[in-house]
Amino acid sequence: MSVPVMTVPGEPPAPLSTAAVRATGLRKTYGSGETAVHALAGVDVAFAAGEFTAIMGPSGSGKSTLMHCLAGLDTATAGEVWLGGTDLTRLRDDELTKLRRQRIGFVFQSFNLLPVLDARDNIVLPMQLAGLRPDTAWMDSVVARLGLRERLGHRPHELSGGQQQRVAIARALLPRPDVVFADEPTGNLDSRSGAEVLGLLRSSVKETGQTVVMVTHDPVAAAYADRVVLLADGLLAGELSDPTAESVLDALRGLGA
Amino acid sequence: MRSVLFAQVRAHVARLLASTLAVVIAVGFVVATLVLNETARSTVLNAVGAQYVGAAAVVTSDDGSSLADDADAVAGLSSVAAVAPSFETSIQAAVPGRTGSQYLFVGTVADDPALRWQRVSDGALPDRPGEVAVSDRARAAVGDVLTVTTYDAAGDESTSEVTVTGIVDLSGDPEAGLYGRAFVTPEQAREWGAADPLELRVAAAPGFSDEQVRTDTAAALGDRPVEVRTGSERAADAAAAMMGNTTALAAVLLVFGTVAVLVAGLVIANTFAVLLAQRTRELALLRCVGATARQVRRSVLGEAVVTGLASSTIGVAAGIGLAAAVSALAGGGESPIPLTGLSIPWYAPVAGVLVGTLVTLLAALAPARAATRVAPLAALRPVDPAPLRSRPGVLRLVLGLLLLLPGVGLMALGVAMGQVLIALPGGVLSFLGIVLLAQRAVPPVVAAAGRLAGRFGGVPAQLAAGNATRNPRRTAATATALLIGVTLTSAFVVGAASTRATAQAGLAAEFPTDIVVSSFDGALPASLLATLEDLDGVDRGAAVISADVTGPDGQPTWTFGVDAAATEPVLRSTEELALPVPGQALLPEWLAETWAVRDGDPVALGAPGQQRTFTALVVDSGQPLMLTADDLRAVAPETGLGELWLRLTDGEPDGQVGAVDRITDVVAEIDPAAQVTGLVTLRDQIDEVLDLLLLVVTGLLGIAVLIALIGVGNTLALSVVERRQENGLLRALGLTRGQLRGLLAWEAVLVAGVAAVLGVLVGGAYGLIGAASVLGEIGEIVLSVPWLQVAVIVAVATVAGLLASVLPARRAARTSPVSAIAG
Numbered sequence A: 001m002s003v004p005v006m007t008v009p010g011e012p013p014a015p016l017s018t019a020a021v022r023a024t025g026l027r028k029t030y031g032s033g034e035t036a037v038h039a040l041a042g043v044d045v046a047f048a049a050g051e052f053t054a055i056m057g058p059s060g061s062g063k064s065t066l067m068h069c070l071a072g073l074d075t076a077t078a079g080e081v082w083l084g085g086t087d088l089t090r091l092r093d094d095e096l097t098k099l100r101r102q103r104i105g106f107v108f109q110s111f112n113l114l115p116v117l118d119a120r121d122n123i124v125l126p127m128q129l130a131g132l133r134p135d136t137a138w139m140d141s142v143v144a145r146l147g148l149r150e151r152l153g154h155r156p157h158e159l160s161g162g163q164q165q166r167v168a169i170a171r172a173l174l175p176r177p178d179v180v181f182a183d184e185p186t187g188n189l190d191s192r193s194g195a196e197v198l199g200l201l202r203s204s205v206k207e208t209g210q211t212v213v214m215v216t217h218d219p220v221a222a223a224y225a226d227r228v229v230l231l232a233d234g235l236l237a238g239e240l241s242d243p244t245a246e247s248v249l250d251a252l253r254g255l256g257a
Numbered sequence B: 001m002r003s004v005l006f007a008q009v010r011a012h013v014a015r016l017l018a019s020t021l022a023v024v025i026a027v028g029f030v031v032a033t034l035v036l037n038e039t040a041r042s043t044v045l046n047a048v049g050a051q052y053v054g055a056a057a058v059v060t061s062d063d064g065s066s067l068a069d070d071a072d073a074v075a076g077l078s079s080v081a082a083v084a085p086s087f088e089t090s091i092q093a094a095v096p097g098r099t100g101s102q103y104l105f106v107g108t109v110a111d112d113p114a115l116r117w118q119r120v121s122d123g124a125l126p127d128r129p130g131e132v133a134v135s136d137r138a139r140a141a142v143g144d145v146l147t148v149t150t151y152d153a154a155g156d157e158s159t160s161e162v163t164v165t166g167i168v169d170l171s172g173d174p175e176a177g178l179y180g181r182a183f184v185t186p187e188q189a190r191e192w193g194a195a196d197p198l199e200l201r202v203a204a205a206p207g208f209s210d211e212q213v214r215t216d217t218a219a220a221l222g223d224r225p226v227e228v229r230t231g232s233e234r235a236a237d238a239a240a241a242m243m244g245n246t247t248a249l250a251a252v253l254l255v256f257g258t259v260a261v262l263v264a265g266l267v268i269a270n271t272f273a274v275l276l277a278q279r280t281r282e283l284a285l286l287r288c289v290g291a292t293a294r295q296v297r298r299s300v301l302g303e304a305v306v307t308g309l310a311s312s313t314i315g316v317a318a319g320i321g322l323a324a325a326v327s328a329l330a331g332g333g334e335s336p337i338p339l340t341g342l343s344i345p346w347y348a349p350v351a352g353v354l355v356g357t358l359v360t361l362l363a364a365l366a367p368a369r370a371a372t373r374v375a376p377l378a379a380l381r382p383v384d385p386a387p388l389r390s391r392p393g394v395l396r397l398v399l400g401l402l403l404l405l406p407g408v409g410l411m412a413l414g415v416a417m418g419q420v421l422i423a424l425p426g427g428v429l430s431f432l433g434i435v436l437l438a439q440r441a442v443p444p445v446v447a448a449a450g451r452l453a454g455r456f457g458g459v460p461a462q463l464a465a466g467n468a469t470r471n472p473r474r475t476a477a478t479a480t481a482l483l484i485g486v487t488l489t490s491a492f493v494v495g496a497a498s499t500r501a502t503a504q505a506g507l508a509a510e511f512p513t514d515i516v517v518s519s520f521d522g523a524l525p526a527s528l529l530a531t532l533e534d535l536d537g538v539d540r541g542a543a544v545i546s547a548d549v550t551g552p553d554g555q556p557t558w559t560f561g562v563d564a565a566a567t568e569p570v571l572r573s574t575e576e577l578a579l580p581v582p583g584q585a586l587l588p589e590w591l592a593e594t595w596a597v598r599d600g601d602p603v604a605l606g607a608p609g610q611q612r613t614f615t616a617l618v619v620d621s622g623q624p625l626m627l628t629a630d631d632l633r634a635v636a637p638e639t640g641l642g643e644l645w646l647r648l649t650d651g652e653p654d655g656q657v658g659a660v661d662r663i664t665d666v667v668a669e670i671d672p673a674a675q676v677t678g679l680v681t682l683r684d685q686i687d688e689v690l691d692l693l694l695l696v697v698t699g700l701l702g703i704a705v706l707i708a709l710i711g712v713g714n715t716l717a718l719s720v721v722e723r724r725q726e727n728g729l730l731r732a733l734g735l736t737r738g739q740l741r742g743l744l745a746w747e748a749v750l751v752a753g754v755a756a757v758l759g760v761l762v763g764g765a766y767g768l769i770g771a772a773s774v775l776g777e778i779g780e781i782v783l784s785v786p787w788l789q790v791a792v793i794v795a796v797a798t799v800a801g802l803l804a805s806v807l808p809a810r811r812a813a814r815t816s817p818v819s820a821i822a823g
Ligand SMILES: Nc1ncnc2c1ncn2[C@@H]1O[C@H](COP(=O)(O)OP(=O)(O)OP(=O)(O)O)[C@@H](O)[C@H]1O
Pocket: A030, A031, A037, A038, A039, A057, A058, A059, A060, A061, A062, A063, A064, A065, A066
């Protein structure tokens, strides 16, 4: 194990009222009749503010689908998704879009950045879309923490994969969103860059109280989180607090993955 | 590979539409031009040559001597069935229900049915004296009794009455609308004072060929001063004499057709380039699975041939349809444009298919070569667009400059010398140069425009500016197609405006008076002017007095006296028609030569004892000697009213024709010997032809612009497909659907707007240069820029570009944000 496992002193699970995001009775069905696929078959889950949660589960278990529904990228077939006091399932597309600009941050596995824009423009893009000026001091501190100061004028194709992911994290953190979603953010990185990215996510939670929800396949990555939520066949299949790589592996073996 | 080829064509029918349309239009234009030209030729042949087409041979007097005695000699030949001598004269005829009378030109109806060429639309041809058939222009009906006034050689008047038995259909004859025609038996024509015949039309006896009749007739007339031609030869000669300017028009149209083909070629090349760019992966995959470069090239070129053949065939049909429509629209009634029915020469469809297929094939060559250079590996990774500084880019730049600079030089020379034949190749060269350079020039301009747009349009406009310049080649190709269309349209619109302004000024200069009322004996009633000025449609008039003035050679000379103050407001232009000042004598060139007088010399005019000396001004005009009215009265004891010059109220051509008719009626009633010449009709007809031409050509070019806009839509659709992930990411990050549509709209507007503005600038320059060099041959040039139309072109192209973005934008907006992550 080359990456040290960080353990955080145990905290009680957040009560529903203080949850940054929560879903109740969430269902997502693709297709209909015989060929219907229940990607989410009724999920109740909550993510506390200021918590770093990892979602894990076998391939095809519905992790990405859950994240997309939570982030307002996709519409659920049934159920509710609450971001703070807002029910996302009741919003129209434009309202959802505007909400995503300021209250939700994203880091994807790949293709995170617009090729026509340089790093700085990519970072401020959501705020610009919202017609807001980024707080300079905050931006400086984010950029400095992510070590991007020298790279701001570069276009994505001039950056390494790890640097691109860091730009994406900076973009996600800049508007101080309610929650940052990351779908396999380290999937395309070597282990050193991956550890760097995970460390940055971890420290943003720790230092600024950012809420982060991350989908991952990697038990080592999951060990950076405060909590691991396990998914199987579109249903919750348990959860782990203060995970370590070993405990996550054990739990996954239990799911037959 | 063939199966792949057909599968390709089938799969890409929608995308091939742009190039198909381009070929269809170019081929259609060429075919329509050829067909219309042939139709005009055969129409004129059938109308002007109508009297000859049915004759086996025609005998024409060479020296104006009578052929009356030769008719019998020819009629006696065994190969000849009948001979019809042509008697011609003119009469004044009063139609019941209309005041006044009109001039009718009288021709003969042959005794022999084989030589009767007149088609009647109503009634029948006359059989005996006292009967007449008239053309539509005479505005009489079958059964009307016309009162005819004729003058014999001594000038004595006699009156007779004839009954109208039929109406002759002269449609297709360009002169049918200018004056009325009457057809009577030879006896009646002679009675009306027809001179001896100068032409004999000969019918063949059964079993004899035209050529045989011609030979026999020529032999029989041996040493007589006559020309003997077959009927069809004579008809062709008559048509050729009439068609002089129609063939010039056809030449202009064909030059334009060439340009259209050239443009279509460029549009096709662009479309193919875009299509192949879209298919890079597909082609590379073909290479991966074992297709050789040659096979790929063959497949691409085969696709071009199939496209070319199919669309040229459609183009031929479209061209024939267009020609039929133009013929039906333009050739009806008393139109000055000689078009009846449709004559399709065999070479029109052949040329259409050949030109269309060849152009498509040639246009596809370069993209096909590029396609063969696709590496098999390109299937596995996206290829970067070749940077502009690559070798072909530099080659393009050098080649573009090599074409542009000499082209501009030639055009400057053409304008300076007023020689369109020098300016035209210059225009073609420089335009090709511009098309090549556009690849390099357009992207920076789009980028600059994008920065400007970013200030106003917010994030979507900024992103659009970035996107529009991202694939400079594709942007340039798209913009160039539109640029070509807009350039040509505006060149034509600006050129036509200048041509028309110049033509109008030229016509006004050449025919400064709308209407001239004249009499042979210089004795119009003094009250006529006031009567005519009161007529509806007449603006004002001026009296021109006339008298015989004794010249320096002692001979009487027919002289006009004009009052400059009263005359000037009547004239449309005094450029070609100078008016005398007191003490000045305007001498036409022939008179100055006779009197051996030069500009500025003194000339003594008047009867001995009454002589006064004038300063000569030699003018190039068809007018007689001209003095001021006061000067003329001083040197001639007795003056009469020689001519009345009238100016019509400006307005509709139809109203002006009505005014001409009213004037004719009034004049004929008051003074039947007076003649009314309405030059205004001629001016209107020329205007009408210009208008029609402008409409047809602008319409065609407008379609070319539309094709280019389909190209814009094509390119945007391609971008949408390619940027699916990116657009999804943008949506995820907070770009609303409306903003995404706005992004694509901005992109379209940037590309289309830049192309439109550049095109209008370049095209306007070409239009002015073209007009200057074409009209420089003719004389004074009036340059005119139709600002409104130019603004409309820019607006239409830009708005249409916006519309072209609607479908791709809708598709893009449907992209769910999830697709960014789904990959
Ligand atoms: N657009 C779609 N149409 C139909 N079925 C879909 C669609 N998207 C996802 N699914 C199905 O929904 C289920 C859950 O998919 P999801 O992408 O959420 O899985 P995942 O847990 O993220 O898997 P992985 O670990 O492989 O990314 C799968 O069975 C998948 O086939």
